[in-house]
Every structure is written in structure tokens, then in C-alpha cells.
Amino acid sequence: xxxxxxxxxxxxxxxxxxxxxxxxxxxxxxxxxxxxxxxxxxxxxxxxxxxxxxxxxxxxxxxxxxxxxxxxxxxxxxxxxxxxxxxxxxxxxxxxxxxxxxxxxxxxxxxxxxxxxxxxxxxxxxxxxxxxxxxxxxxxxxxxxxxxxxxxxxxxxxxxxxxxxxxxxxxxxxxxxxxxxxxxxxxxxxxxxxxxxxxxxxxxxxxxxxxxxxxxxxxxxxxxxxxxxxxxxxxxxxxxxxxxxxxxxxxxxxxxxxxxxxxxxxxxxxxxxxxxxxxxxxxxxxxxxxxxxxxxxxxxxxxxxxxxxxxxxxxxxxxxxxxxxxxxxxxxxx
Amino acid sequence: xxxxxxxxxxxxxxxxxxxxxxxxxxxxxxxxxxxxxxxxxxxxxxxxxxxxxxxxxxxxxxxxxxxxxxxxxxxxxxxxxxxxxxxxxxxxxxxxxxxxxxxxxxxxxxxxxxxxxxxxxxxxxxxxxxxxxxxxxxxxxxxxxxxxxxxxxxxxxxxxxxxxxxxxxxxxxxxxxxxxxxxxxxxxxxxxxxxxxxxxxxxxxxxxxxxxxxxxxx
Numbered sequence: 001x002x003x004x005x006x007x008x009x010x011x012x013x014x015x016x017x018x019x020x021x022x023x024x025x026x027x028x029x030x031x032x033x034x035x036x037x038x039x040x041x042x043x044x045x046x047x048x049x050x051x052x053x054x055x056x057x058x059x060x061x062x063x064x065x066x067x068x069x070x071x072x073x074x075x076x077x078x079x080x081x082x083x084x085x086x087x088x089x090x091x092x093x094x095x096x097x098x099x100x101x102x103x104x105x106x107x108x109x110x111x112x113x114x115x116x117x118x119x120x121x122x123x124x125x126x127x128x129x130x131x132x133x134x135x136x137x138x139x140x141x142x143x144x145x146x147x148x149x150x151x152x153x154x155x156x157x158x159x160x161x162x163x164x165x166x167x168x169x170x171x172x173x174x175x176x177x178x179x180x181x182x183x184x185x186x187x188x189x190x191x192x193x194x195x196x197x198x199x200x201x202x203x204x205x206x207x208x209x210x211x212x213x214x215x216x217x218x219x220x221x222x223x224x225x226x227x228x229x230x231x232x233x234x235x236x237x238x239x240x241x242x243x244x245x246x247x248x249x250x251x252x253x254x255x256x257x258x259x260x261x262x263x264x265x266x267x268x269x270x271x272x273x274x275x276x277x278x279x280x281x282x283x284x285x286x287x288x289x290x291x292x293x294x295x296x297x298x299x300x301x302x303x304x305x306x307x308x309x310x311x312x313x314x315x316x317x318x319x320x321x322x323x324x325x326x327x328x329x330x331x332x333x334x
Numbered sequence: 335x336x337x338x339x340x341x342x343x344x345x346x347x348x349x350x351x352x353x354x355x356x357x358x359x360x361x362x363x364x365x366x367x368x369x370x371x372x373x374x375x376x377x378x379x380x381x382x383x384x385x386x387x388x389x390x391x392x393x394x395x396x397x398x399x400x401x402x403x404x405x406x407x408x409x410x411x412x413x414x415x416x417x418x419x420x421x422x423x424x425x426x427x428x429x430x431x432x433x434x435x436x437x438x439x440x441x442x443x444x445x446x447x448x449x450x451x452x453x454x455x456x457x458x459x460x461x462x463x464x465x466x467x468x469x470x471x472x473x474x475x476x477x478x479x480x481x482x483x484x485x486x487x488x489x490x491x492x493x494x495x496x497x498x499x500x501x502x503x504x505x506x507x508x509x510x511x512x513x514x515x516x517x518x519x520x521x522x523x524x525x526x527x528x529x530x531x532x533x534x535x536x537x538x539x540x541x542x543x544x545x546x547x548x549x550x551x552x
Contacts, residue, residue: 078450
């Protein structure tokens with residue numbers, strides 16, 4: 001657990017970047033700091049590894065004050081990922097990943113093996129290991145950045161808007177991979193973003209900060225969407241928070257209708273498209289969802305299907321039933 | 335040609351002196367410029383005055399410097415130390431700008447992540463900042479080395495000038511061959527030094543020649 005107790009950052013000119021922030025960041029989860037620019041989210045993050053020194057209050061990791069050891073030692077035990085990855089341009093990909101183990105004086109063979117294993121883990125082709133960062137795309141660089149942060153197996157990883165400089169498709173990929181990775185590694189991750197969607201998607205907990213470095217609300221995303229603490233949070237969370245909240249509703253008992261005859265299945269029972277009104281051409285399927293998916297996925301399946309019926313599939317992609325708008329609406333009723 | 339054959343020993347002697355007098359100041363100048371440049375980048379207000387001061391130093395006439403240094407330092411007038419100190423001053427005055435520019439060429443996000451992964455300040459300078467600054471520093475080294483090789487000859491005026499002494503010899507005897515030999519060897523030396531520098535830069539910075547062409551793999 002990372003604990004902020006009345007933490008303040010006041011610059012010599014009197015500007016207060018972070019104002020009396022108190023917060024408990026649970027271990028093994030992703031905690032997101034989100035807010036408009038100037039809300040002190042990056043400052044708060046960087047005070048954890050002391051790349052910015054606070055001017056008041058106390059920060060501790062697992063009960064130990066971060067000032068109890070020197071800053072360099074502290075930082076080697078905390079992974080750090082930034083916006084443009086910040087890779088060392090003069091080092092190959094594998095050497096970049098090996099940075100912290102090298103600083104810690106690990107044995108060479110172990111260092112290299114660890115670096116290669118991590119590259120694989122973040123989904124990078126090992127052919128890229130001996131290349132230089134300039135030869136990689138933005139998304140690839142960011143993967144290397146994550147691998148570098150994880151190399152010495154730190155308990156804590158700080159991520160400062162790591163995905164905001166890549167295009168939306170790659171960003172989405174990287175977010176999914178981070179979630180998948182986190183399921184394996186269970187690090188204490190503190191993630192900074194200005195994008196509320198990203199915060200809701202990634203965060204187990206979300207801290208909404210307002211300009212001037214004050215904590216507006218600290219809650220799990222579903223709670224944030226359902227009960228915004230005040231007008232600022234309500235405004236920041238956005239107009240379509242009701243729709244977003246569907247992401248967090250996972251009905252296991254959504255009643256399914258039997259498969260209609262105009263749904264075309266392949267030999268294995270997987271849906272391929274619709275033939276509506278005995279027309280010759282097959283219309284595309286639209287999105288599908290599985291049992292236990294969020295209501296957002298179910299509603300999306302309904303909305304994208306040409307028949308108005310969303311197809312539910314099982315783990316083997318076989319169609320098991322359909323839902324219509326009425327069923328989704330019924331599940332939404334409190 | 336017969337003069338050359340008869341004086342191979344002398345020519346070789348002067349060439350060696352020339353190499354010594356021009357290269358040692360480059361090395362000393364580099365050793366002084368790097369910490370000076372580091373301090374200047376760290377305390378930003380120092381950088382511009384330092385670069386300006388370097389410009390002023392460089393504008394000092396070399397003959398004046400060769401003569402003034404013994405008076406100030408109490409060295410022998412005919413000591414090679416005078417030439418080495420003078421050329422080191424020139425080297426630093428030129429190189430300081432490149433060291434500062436080079437260290438400043440380290441991208442902010444690279445510096446930030448170097449701090450965050452846990453490099454100590456000195457270790458960061460050696461392992462991150464300087465390697466990245468190499469192309470810019472080497473651009474300065476090339477200029478300074480060639481300038482030094484040409485400037486050593488002026489030392490001949492006070493009797494220590496490497497190949498420059500072949501010029502004085504030629505003028506005194508009204509005889510062209512030593513002058514031609516001196517000029518040709520100076521040029522070759524400058525060329526050779528440049529080749530060495532370019533080659534070592536290439537070896538030091540394999541990453542710098544790579545253009546930003548993302549590889550199309552996954």
C-alpha cells in the first residue's frame with residue numbers, strides 16, 4: 001500500500017501544485033489519478049519516486065517512509081513509464097530493458113534472460129531485441145518502456161500518461177495488454193491520465209483531482225459513475241456516464257431468446273451473418289457478446305445487429321441465443 | 335629530394351613533435367571542457383557567459399599567448415608546456431560550446447527516465463548524457479583538432495613549432511623544399527586526424543546512423 005498523508009507540493013513562487021492530499025493506494029491494483037491539466041496528478045505521481053520532492057506531509061510504501069532511504073535506491077525499486085517511453089536512444093532494445101538489473105549489479109546472463117523474457121511478455125517480437133529505439137514504432141517503444149519498468153520486478157510501477165501519444169487503435173491494444181499483464185503480475189500500479197475513459201477502463205480505483213491539487217473523489221469506477229461526489233466530478237465524468245456505467249453491469253442471468261431462423265451459422269455453430277426476409281445476400285453479423293459480458297457489450301450487439309437482435313456466443317464462439325432491446329432494458333431496471 | 339633523404343631524421347622528429355603538441359591539448363581540453371560543460375548545463379545561468387568567454391579567449395592572438403604564458407606561469411620561454419597550455423586554452427574555448435550543446439541535446443524525456451530508473455548524477459552523465467552528446471562533441475573535436483594542427487606551426491616563431499620549424503628553416507635558407515614538406519605533412523596529419531576522429535565516432539555511436547524507420551513486425 002502506498003499512503004499519502006497530507007501531502008503538499010508548494011513551489012518557491014507560492015504556486016500550490018498538490019494541496020493536502022491524503023490517499024491510500026491499495027497493493028496489487030491499478031489506481032488512476034485523473035483530472036484536468038494543472039490538477040497536480042503528475043506531480044503527485046512523481047513525488048512517489050521523489051523525482052519531485054514534496055514540501056509537506058508524508059508518503060510511505062508498505063509503511064516505510066520513502067525518505068528513509070536515498071532517492072537513487074528508492075527509484076531502482078519502482079518501475080516508471082512515461083509518455084514517449086523515454087527510451088535511451090543509444091542503447092539497444094534489450095539493453096534498455098536491462099537498465100535497472102544492470103544498475104543493481106545483477107549477473108549478466110540472468111539480466112539478459114530476464115530482459116528477453118520481459119520483451120516476450122509485453123508482446124514484442126524478439127527480432128527487435130538488438131534494434132535501437134529509433135527503429136521502433138511508438139507502440140513498440142511504449143511496450144519496451146513497460147518491459148524496462150518491470151525488469152527488476154518492482155512491487156510498484158508508476159505510469160505517467162504512457163499511452164496518450166499513440167493512435168487510438170494502438171492505445172486500445174496497449175490498454176488491453178496492460179490489463180492482461182496486470183492479471184499475471186499483480187503490481188501496485190499508479191497510472192496518470194487526463195482521459196476519463198482510460199481511467200474507468202484501467203482503474204480498480206480512480207482518484208479525481210481538481211485544479212490546484214485537491215482530491216475531488218476517490219472511488220472505484222462504477223461508484224464514480226453512479227455517485228459522483230459533486231458537480232466537478234459529474235462534469236468531468238461526462239454526459240454519457242449512464243451509458244459508460246453499463247460497462248460495470250455484468251448480468252449472469254440475462255434471459256436469452258432461441259436462435260431465430262434467419263441467423264446463419266457455420267458448421268461448427270458459430271454465427272456468420274443474417275439473411276433477412278429471404279434476401280439473397282447475407283448481411284454482416286454485427287458485434288457479439290458472451291454470457292457474463294457487460295451490459296454495454298450486450299447493448300452494442302443489439303445496436304449493431306441488422307436484425308435488432310444481439311447474438312450471445314459461448315466460449316467456443318457457438319451461438320447460444322439472442323437478446324433484444326427489451327431484454328437489455330429490463331436488465332437495466334433497478 | 336636529396337634534402338628530404340638527408341633530413342629524414344629531422345622531419346620525423348618535427349612530425350612527432352607536431353603530433354604531440356597538437357593532440358595533447360585536444361585531450362586536455364576535452365578533459366576540462368566536459369566537467370565545465372556539465373556544471374554549465376546544471377547551473378543554466380553559467381552557460382551563456384561561459385560560451386561568450388570562450389569566444390573571447392579564442393580571439394586572443396596565438397603568438398601573444400605563446401609569449402605571455404611564460405611570463406605569467408614562470409615556465410621556460412622555450413618550453414613545450416607553453417604551446418600545450420595555449421592550445422589547451424583554445425581547445426576549451428571552442429569545445430565548451432559543443433559540450434554544452436551536446437549535453438543539452440539529451441531529450442527531456444530521456445533525462446527524466448534516466449533519473450527515474452535510478453542513475454546517480456555522475457553515473458547518468460557517463461552512461462546516458464555523454465554518449466548521447468557524442469555526435470555534437472565530436473563535431474567540435476574535429477574542428478579543434480584541425481585548428482590545433484595548423485596552429486602548432488605558429489610556435490615556430492618562438493622555436494617550438496613541430497613542422498612549422500621546417501617553414502622557418504626554409505625561409506632562413508631561402509629554400510623551398512622544407513616548406514613544401516612541412517605543408518604537405520601538416521595537411522596529411524590533419525586529414526589523418528580527421529579520419530581517426532570520424533572512425534571513432536562511428537564506432538562509438540552505431541545508433542546515430544539509424545534513421546527513424548520503424549520495423550514492420552507485430
